[in-house]
Amino acid sequence: MTREGRLRIGYVLVDYLCTLVGVVMFSVLRLHIQHDASAASGDIWPFMILHHVVAFVLIFPLFMLLIYSLTGFYVYVTDKSRIKELAKTFEGVILGAIFFSLALFFMKDASYVYRFNYGLILLFSGILFVSVFIGRICLTTCLLKRRGKDGAYRCGVLVIGNTNTPEEISGYSSIALRHGIYIRRVVSLGEMNDVVRMVSQGEVDCVMMSNTAMNSQGILSSLNRLYSLDVSIFVSPDDRALIMGLVRYDNVIAEPLVDLACLELPDKVVALKRFMDIIASFIGLVICLPVMAVLSCAIKIQSSGPVIYSQERIGFRKRPFMLFKLRSMRMDAESAGPSLTVTNDERVTPVGRFMRKYRLDEIPNLWNVMKGEMSIVGPRPERQYYIDQIIKQAPHYTLIHQVRPGLTSWGMVKYGYACDVSGMVERLKYDILYLRNMSLSLDLRIIYHTLFTVIRGEGK
Secondary structure: OOHHHHHHHHHHHHHHHHHHHHHHHHHHHHHHHOOOHHHHOOOHHHHHHHOOHHHHHHHHHHHHHHHHHHOOOOOOOOOOOHHHHHHHHHHHHHHHHHHHHHHHHHHOOOOOOOOOHHHHHHHHHHHHHHHHHHHHHHHHHHHHHHHHHHOOOEEEEEEEOOOOOHHHHHHHHHHHHHOOEEEEEEEEHHHHHHHHHHHHOOOOOEEEEOHHHHOOOOHHHHHHHHHOOOOEEEEOOOHHHHHOOOOOOOOOOOOOOEEOOOOOOOHHHHHHHHHHHHHHHHHHHHHHHHHHHHHHHHHHHHOOOOOEEEEEEEOHHHOEEEEEEEOOEOOOOOOOOOOOOOOOOOOEOHHHHHHHHOOHHHOOHHHHHHHOOOEEEOOOOEOHHHHHHHHHHOHHHHHHHHOOOEEEOHHHHHOOOOOOHHHHHHHHHHHHHHHHOOOHHHHHHHHHHHHHHHHOOOOO
């Protein structure tokens, strides 16, 4: 497990324990505040049973973890800011208080009367905020103190160009140290094999590229290798990038350092996008089960072989995964090797032609979305065989692996299915545009246009 993964688990455990402590403290104070006969006699168990306290203590901390996740608090955990933590904690607690008040209302709790409802909600919010924020700030402070002792909490390698001077190298090391990164080794762009080995063996967990290296020939092929390693790739933006407004940055103290392997998306957008993927894919699978059952029978009747067809595709961070589809072709469709579908392709079965027209063969993709291998909206995943050919014409194709591949995409809406590699390269420009303009509203617009494409039967 990576250091970031361990930190994420640490924050989740701290949040759970602190939320649990806050809920227990609130329940005890509530016992003494409310005018309840069982409370007056000092018998706590009747009170806890009557007011659903046991269920509240057991369930609510887990529910709050979901709320914290939706605020994006667990998306990036390696470089936390205490000011941001304050804002994120306040945001999560406010949402939790809203749901708490709704729960009291629908359970028709005896305490939910004008005399006590606002007081209880404020008391709950205050206790929860203090307990959770203290836990988070303690963990973050420990990490910052660790950074103060050994200079960093991440180890990195600096990749330089042929013209970098010792002073420039020292400057890059100083910038990295302000971000909690200790430069363990300095290598040239021609030593990428050593960089890959160091990352693979866990010697470093991030890579920093000098501006000279970024302007060197072959940089895209080097980035292509680094993206597959699932590590941060930091660069110090030049004046041109700053003037053109290409850098989004909010660290007031340290020099700007941008992670190329991380899209400039707000944490909550990343979290909400994944949450919406889970909900949409689950609902879609439930609704489409009868349709899949009918299509499965039709596939079996018309041709021999399995109903579900699986194929290896390359996804997020260049990780391979098995893409599932309803089989629309004969079993020997690619006996001569990989081949893209063309108009009036004879390999497609009659029922397969109908499914492709309305994109019904892609219903099992929803299972890939549920598993986290895909998203509802994102660049379409391709096979390694075609990726190798695309990169020869467009090395920047590797950039689309920064996000999960999608069931539909901007490229699919504007261009549609590609019949050859040149078509894939042409469609790529829309996928790059999507990366630079990702938002929930854009996803909804792409889904809207995709639905009309499906209804009109414009698939193939």
